[in-house]
Amino acid sequence: MGEIQTLSRMDAGEEGVIRKIEGGYGLQKRLACLGLRVGKTVKKITSEPLRGPVVVEVDGTHVAIGRGMAEKILVEVS
Amino acid sequence: MKILLMGNPNVGKSVIFSRLTGTNVIASNYPGTTVEYMKGTMKYRGEKVEVLDVPGVYSLEPTSKAEEVAVKMLEEGDIVINIVDSTRLERNLYLTLQLLERKIPVIVALNLWDEAKHKGIEIDKEKLEELLGIPVVPTVAITGEGIRELVSRLPEAKPRNLKLSEEERWKRIGEIVSQVQKVYHRHHTLSEILGEASVKPLTGIPIAFGVMFLTFTLIRFIGENLINYVFDPLFELYTPVAMSISNLLGSGFIHDILIGQLIEGEIDYFQSMGLITTGIYVPFAAVLPYVFAFYLVLGFLEDSGYLPRLAVLVDNVMHRMGLHGSAIISMLLGLGCNVPGALSTRVLETKRQRFIAATLMAIAVPCMAQTAIIIGLVGVHGEFGLLIVFGSLLIVWIVLGLVLNKVIGGESPEIFMEIPSYRFPYWGALLKKLWIRVRGFLMDAVPFVLLGVLLVNVLYALGIIEFIGRVSAPIITGLLGLPKEAVVALIIGFLRKDVAVGMLLPLGLTLKQAVVASVVLAMYFPCVATFAVLVKELGIVDMLKSTTIMVALAFFVGAVLNIIL
Numbered sequence: 001m002g003e004i005q006t007l008s009r010m011d012a013g014e015e016g017v018i019r020k021i022e023g024g025y026g027l028q029k030r031l032a033c034l035g036l037r038v039g040k041t042v043k044k045i046t047s048e049p050l051r052g053p054v055v056v057e058v059d060g061t062h063v064a065i066g067r068g069m070a071e072k073i074l075v076e077v078s
Numbered sequence: 079m080k081i082l083l084m085g086n087p088n089v090g091k092s093v094i095f096s097r098l099t100g101t102n103v104i105a106s107n108y109p110g111t112t113v114e115y116m117k118g119t120m121k122y123r124g125e126k127v128e129v130l131d132v133p134g135v136y137s138l139e140p141t142s143k144a145e146e147v148a149v150k151m152l153e154e155g156d157i158v159i160n161i162v163d164s165t166r167l168e169r170n171l172y173l174t175l176q177l178l179e180r181k182i183p184v185i186v187a188l189n190l191w192d193e194a195k196h197k198g199i200e201i202d203k204e205k206l207e208e209l210l211g212i213p214v215v216p217t218v219a220i221t222g223e224g225i226r227e228l229v230s231r232l233p234e235a236k237p238r239n240l241k242l243s244e245e246e247r248w249k250r251i252g253e254i255v256s257q258v259q260k261v262y263h264r265h266h267t268l269s270e271i272l273g274e275a276s277v278k279p280l281t282g283i284p285i286a287f288g289v290m291f292l293t294f295t296l297i298r299f300i301g302e303n304l305i306n307y308v309f310d311p312l313f314e315l316y317t318p319v320a321m322s323i324s325n326l327l328g329s330g331f332i333h334d335i336l337i338g339q340l341i342e343g344e345i346d347y348f349q350s351m352g353l354i355t356t357g358i359y360v361p362f363a364a365v366l367p368y369v370f371a372f373y374l375v376l377g378f379l380e381d382s383g384y385l386p387r388l389a390v391l392v393d394n395v396m397h398r399m400g401l402h403g404s405a406i407i408s409m410l411l412g413l414g415c416n417v418p419g420a421l422s423t424r425v426l427e428t429k430r431q432r433f434i435a436a437t438l439m440a441i442a443v444p445c446m447a448q449t450a451i452i453i454g455l456v457g458v459h460g461e462f463g464l465l466i467v468f469g470s471l472l473i474v475w476i477v478l479g480l481v482l483n484k485v486i487g488g489e490s491p492e493i494f495m496e497i498p499s500y501r502f503p504y505w506g507a508l509l510k511k512l513w514i515r516v517r518g519f520l521m522d523a524v525p526f527v528l529l530g531v532l533l534v535n536v537l538y539a540l541g542i543i544e545f546i547g548r549v550s551a552p553i554i555t556g557l558l559g560l561p562k563e564a565v566v567a568l569i570i571g572f573l574r575k576d577v578a579v580g581m582l583l584p585l586g587l588t589l590k591q592a593v594v595a596s597v598v599l600a601m602y603f604p605c606v607a608t609f610a611v612l613v614k615e616l617g618i619v620d621m622l623k624s625t626t627i628m629v630a631l632a633f634f635v636g637a638v639l640n641i642i643l
Contacts (some may be wrong), residue, residue, distance in 0.1 A: 021096070021397050034494070035168065046279065050395075051393075052393050059166060060166075062497040064493055065492075
């Protein structure tokens with residue numbers, strides 16, 4: 001088992017598998033529509049400074065996620 | 079009969095719409111270009127049928143105003159063409175399955191088929207057709223590939239009436255994708271390397287400054303050269319014609335309306351204020367070149383896919399202004415014309431965000447028509463004046479945003495956005511879009527410019543301007559330090575801001591006065607076209623609030639500039 005980390009605290013370039021999304025049904029659904037679901041592999045591209053959004057790669061596409069949402073996504077870093 | 083084009087944002091629905099109907103609509107490479115549905119017609123089985131281009135949605139449970147429109151329209155449709163991004167099959171299939179749970183016949187267009195190949199993605203379309211139980215046609219909308227087949231297979235579209243739970247949907251999608259899609263690993267392409275570099279702050283922020291600098295330099299370069307080498311020479315050829323009309327008319331009211339005042343016996347296209355002098359010179363020779371330059375450069379930026387990356391970079395600042403990064407795209411559109419800018423705020427999720435975005439735009443984002451004339455009015459004194467005008471507006475934009483975010487109750491949602499791949503824009507599509515926008519400008523602007531010029535003449539002739547000038551002198555002269563005739567610009571500004579700024583040219587303003595007048599005119603009130611759209615978008619109550627802020631802030635900032643400069 002790798003280390004569990006929130007998406008916002010992962011380092012740029014790290015990859016991992018989403019294990020949990022700590023949010024309501026609405027958030028889960030919204031995230032799922034852009035490929036962010038439990039069991040999916042994501043790669044962190046970058047965090048913008050000053051609590052700006054996080055950019056991740058999922059299914060070969062980049063997605064920008066607000067910092068608050070990114071803190072609710074738990075990833076097992078590989 | 080109604081055919082609906084539905085799909086996720088930024089999969090090319092508008093391009094397919096243009097292909098099917100021959101109607102030209104604006105398409106770009108970022109999610110949310112279409113915020114209102116577009117209607118067109120096509121021939122189908124020998125009869126004319128309606129085709130509707132629906133704003134993009136990820137699911138049938140809407141999260142923004144644009145998505146609400148889409149879901150409502152589903153009730154009225156007879157067939158859905160579900161446009162799917164082949165490079166993002168998995169997430170696109172979610173909407174497909176939801177559509178298949180409805181009673182409406184569906185056909186799938188696997189668009190961006192060429193890009194999928196480039197990316198090393200192979201999709202077995204026969205297998206996909208079998209698993210979904212509906213026709214699947216690969217298309218490359220931008221070149222027209224596959225469109226004919228799509229139309230010929232429309233009759234095969236059928237409803238499936240599936241019943242799936244949320245969990246079952248994703249399970250089914252997983253099964254489908256594992257059976258039909260193969261992804262071959264390849265090296266990073268240049269577009270991917272650029273894609274990462276332009277969102278990582280260390281490289282992205284310098285790139286953003288570079289892109290913006292290049293953008294505005296290019297707009298100015300193209301605009302100025304078009305004026306100097308194309309439009310001014312054309313008007314030089316026209317001058318003798320206008321002069322002979324002037325001589326023919328002699329003097330009197332008709333002459334004043336058509337030709338206006340002769341300046342030292344000559345027509346001065348900025349100062350004469352006649353319908354066939356200033357009235358046509360302003361839209362065609364002073365503003366059109368800049369509008370053309372702006373939309374050419376903007377179109378390139380839009381289609382390349384750069385704008386969403388800019389949105390990500392500025393999100394942290396914009397979030398503190400109660401907005402999120404995507405609002406920067408609305409602001410850029412607003413720099414062309416506030417009307418499409420205001421409409422594009424619909425992609426923002428909440429009413430609060432839309433109010434802040436629309437208010438900030440109406441106050442501090444001057445449209446290109448206005449900017450063109452400000453460059454003429456202030457730019458003659460050098461670059462420094464322009465820097466103060468646009469710098470002041472930028473400061474107002476940021477400070478007002480920060481204040482509104484604090485004052486207005488509620489939170490603004492965070493950014494959550496798919497970033498499209500970089501694409502090299504297709505010239506054909508780019509020029510078509512440029513043409514739609516320039517034509518739109520000419521059709522909407524020219525009548526208002528003429529009306530504005532006519533109104534100026536009538537108001538002068540009736541002595542009304544003289545009267546208002548005297549009454550408002552304490553504010554105009556006392557507070558803002560402008561000559562009292564400048565009040566006419568504020569009146570005409572309701573109609574057209576470009577004509578209004580133009581009205582200041584004959585007054586021989588000093589640099590300081592020109593700066594104050596430009597800033598106040600930009601801020602105090604939106605032009606009538608923008609006003610009408612904002613009333614519709616925000617509702618009359620919010621619009622009144624917004625307008626109060628505008629008027630108060632315009633005179634405050636004008637007075638401050640008058641004191642400190």
